[in-house]
Amino acid sequence: MKTKSRISELLTSNQAVIIMVLLVLSIAIGLRNNAFVSFSTVVILARAAILMLIFALCQMLVIISGGIDVSFPAIACAAMYLPVKMMLNYEIDNLWFPFGMAILIGAFFGLINAVLIASLRIPPLIATLGMNSLISGGLLAFFGSTELSRLPDRLNEMFRSYLFTYTASSGLTYSLTILFIIPVVLAIGLSIFLRYTTMGRGVYAIGGNRSAARIAGFRVIRIQYFVYIFVGAVVGIGAMVSCILNRAASPTNLMGSEMMIIAAVVVGGTRITGGHGSVSGTILGVTLIALIQNNLIMLGIPTHWQPFILGFLIVLGTAFTSLKAMASMKQAKV
Amino acid sequence: MENTNPFIRLTDVRKAFGGVRALKGVDLELRCGEIHCLAGENGCGKSTLIKVISGVYHPDRGTIEIEGAVVRNMKPIDAIRHGIQVIYQDFAVFPNMSVAENIGINRLLLEGEKLVNWKETRKRAIDAMAAIGANIDPDILLERLSVSNKQLVAICRALFNNARLIILDEPTTALTSREVDLLFNILRNLKDQGIAVMIVNHKMDEIFRIADRITILRNGEFISSGTRDEYNNARFSHDLTGRELMAVKYSPAPGDFPDETVFEVEKLTREGSFYDISFAVRRGDVFGITGLLGSGRGEIADAIFGLSPAESGTMHLNGELIDVQSIDDAMNQGIAYVPEDRLTQGLFLERSIQDNIMAASLPAYFSGLKLQTGKMNEDTDRWIRDIDIKTNSAEPPINTLSGGNQQKCVMAKWLNTKPKLLVLNGPTVGVDIGSKAEIHDLVRQLAAEGVGVIVISDDISELLENCNRIIVVHDGYIVGRVTNDVSETELLALLSRPGKESHENEVTD
């Protein structure tokens, strides 16, 4: 009886539903396009999902803690543009500087977010919306919108460092960048942090019941500071990754990506109200959105339909997750 | 194994907030291995006192001794290290975490652990639950537990943290009678282990059942303290409220109304909440409904007001059959409902007194394509005057008023809809003594004017004083019908009569 209900719970869990949807979608795409059913698809998808994964994992952490961060695209743009600009101006050419600077810049803006949200208790959505304009406007105002497309050599080299290269039977080669290690390390690190450290549990605790967390002895504000600063720093790393993968530093190209990221996180089973969410769910959510984004054309859907279809799927996904969350709260009490 | 070592002793503790003196010199001594009841009406300073003991507030004056040593500048974490554990009314648990984690998490923090050992946490949580005989699946999320099981989790957590003193704030308010029995057994068990237990409560019957010693506060002042045997109903009640028990009991003036029924329900049933409820409120009646928590008394009110409609049965108001499927239906029929939880269900705290009084009757002021604000001002002023709400104007936000005056505003909100039937659920919870009497007078006066009045309460003396007829519900069934000439003891005895059987007896009678 007990195990039976556990199994049915497992089958209707978010993860299971996403896996099923992923399978159905893959089969549908595979039927239309045989080329899809190959290892190269995995490589393409993995490459496409790198950035999304980094940002989504960050967003997940913030949402679990009971907040939300829509300022990360602007933070990322600053953390990408400024270091590269400095490298070009002062002819610095190594890998430590850009990544170090990006982390510092990201952490700095994360700190400001933390002050606004944790100390001054401004609603996170509005606070980070304000920060987003503040940073992106400032960046464009001071540096203009020119893309820096001649990257320092070390960054370009990085672009050509591959984890492995797969040669398909057609003779085409598919390479996976070494940067893929970053989201992998982040995912593993975050899972361990969230599951096995007292502070990680604190993130869930403040998202679940802030006042109970304080009574229990969690340092609520300190945890929030940690979350926003850490996320800022990781977004900085993500920004540098984006710069290398796109072989350019642009003060605008990540703008507007917040929608997709939040959607991936929520579809992955993270409750927007805080306290619930898992790394595995978020990875699945990102995979789903990346798969759809990359294959709508293969399914014969015209480009100008894509935003709508994506928006629609996101509404469905979020509605599904929220309804499930509500149902579980209303479930018979034991 | 009677143990008389005091665990904590407070002497002449004073605490003021701004100009308000919440504690005016309180003495309290809690001994190891005793169950101590801190009694007092709402607003007497109980919660401030708890916060002083748990280190949340620092007293302005007075001393705190723990096990003979004076403690100064105690912070919450120090209190926890001394073994002081408070179980708040909302239990301060995490709905999004497993039962095991809820039990284990504080200990981790207390010991400054950086890592979580899940296997160990789970095992120790199971042990902690076994120690008090709780049997809850350690792996399910806490949000799926019933109130009583959440409370057990909170108690397990306190024990798990090496509690020497456990303070429970109003632990029985949300429990059914069976759950209260279970809780009391657990508390006696704790006492036998030498743990000091303090319960904050104001229900006399429960206090006499469980307490070894009693301390009574009123308006922030220390009134009396002693063993249970030193108190009887009269003294307890006197110390608690500051007045003699029993004012004049209500009875409708004879001959005012012919034997006319205002409101009648027949065989009202809602699966899982209440069954076969039939009663009639006559004109002039203040009709009381009582029962323990979970007995279905509140659910009956919810059904009458359309919050969660009955599934079968009929209701007649002034002789007409009415169908109430929603709040809108109920209001259209002239039914008004003063809810139990004033703060979350009754008031718009930041809004003005006027807004609060007008909230339920807005459509009535909409004419000529706009709200008639002049009329709204007039009516508000009239209510403030008529039921004596103590304020200079209708403008200030309602959270500047005292609990009693707030409750009067909630009543005014409903009286302003000109109800034919007024249902009051716990009308004087958290209301000071003076306003309490005024609210009672108002209720009687309304009944005398011919409005049907139903009062739902678990305050036995309030019911006997103000209602001329009372029904008792248990397990969703009516188990007794009395008039107000029964004694409190008789009425109390009815409360725990088995529901279904008594009901069937009643029907066959």
Place this chain on the structure above:
Amino acid sequence: MRSVLKKSDSNVIALSFLIVVILIAMALFMPDRFYTMSNLRSIVFQFPEYGVLAFGVMACMISGGIDISLVGIANLSGVIAATIMLGMGKSNLSIVLGILAALATGLLAGLFNGSLIGFLRLPPMLVTLCGSQLYAGLALIITKGPALNDLPDNYKFIANGSIGQIPVVLFVFIAVLVFVYFVMNRTVFGRQVRFMGSNYEAARYSGINNLKTTLRCYAFSGLMGAISGILMSSHFNSAKSDYGTQYTLFSILIVVLGGVHPDGGRGRVAGVTLSIILLQFITQLFTFLRIDTNYRTSAYGFILISVLVITMISDKRRLRRMT
């Protein structure tokens, strides 16, 4: 007359004061540039399209929610109006039909938001965030990418024409303002929105139908989006799926600066209106000083955060005073 000088009006007083300060500063430092007919006219041509949007956000924020899909709704409405007008050969009838269709679109989109929020109890932030993508996506499907240009002359007249020296759009804005003021202050719905935003449960227990109120509130907001969409497309003589994206932040800034509390329940039409005017003056000041749009975006972000910081600190103070 007791409503004239309420304590809660301190915000209105502060905003009026700031406006007067700017007006005096203008008179002192650049009278010949500010107080000219052409400048005053250019001010009036600009603010209505986002001012109307701000009223929508205001209603939702007072109700305890937020609406960040309004720019999406505005563009979708504009695109639909444009499609109809262009498809029907720019006749006057097509203009009327186009406008009606735009308004209906706004209402429907708002109702869609409202039903997800009301029936399914999804968080407004999430619903309208998704909504913005959805409505912009729909607009994109209709336009297939490029803007729909060259709208009928009579339609352009709405946001570009003048009667004498006075821009027509000012009349439109005043009409909307009167309507909004009336709805928010003189109807049952307006009060119920405040009650719901102030305490959702107590509203239910006071017989207020929260579901109905939520639906109406977002429909009202959607309607504002549609009006703004009509004004924008008329002003630009063009409709597209991604015009005016900066207005999302701008409208929230206006509303917060106008004294609407982000937690819901509190906020006044007068405050928001003054805030619209104040921000337009600031924008105009930026134009005079030749400040680049990006600096402006940044400045608006900064103002938004500062206002919130001040709101929250004064909230804390008041709370401390009370306990």
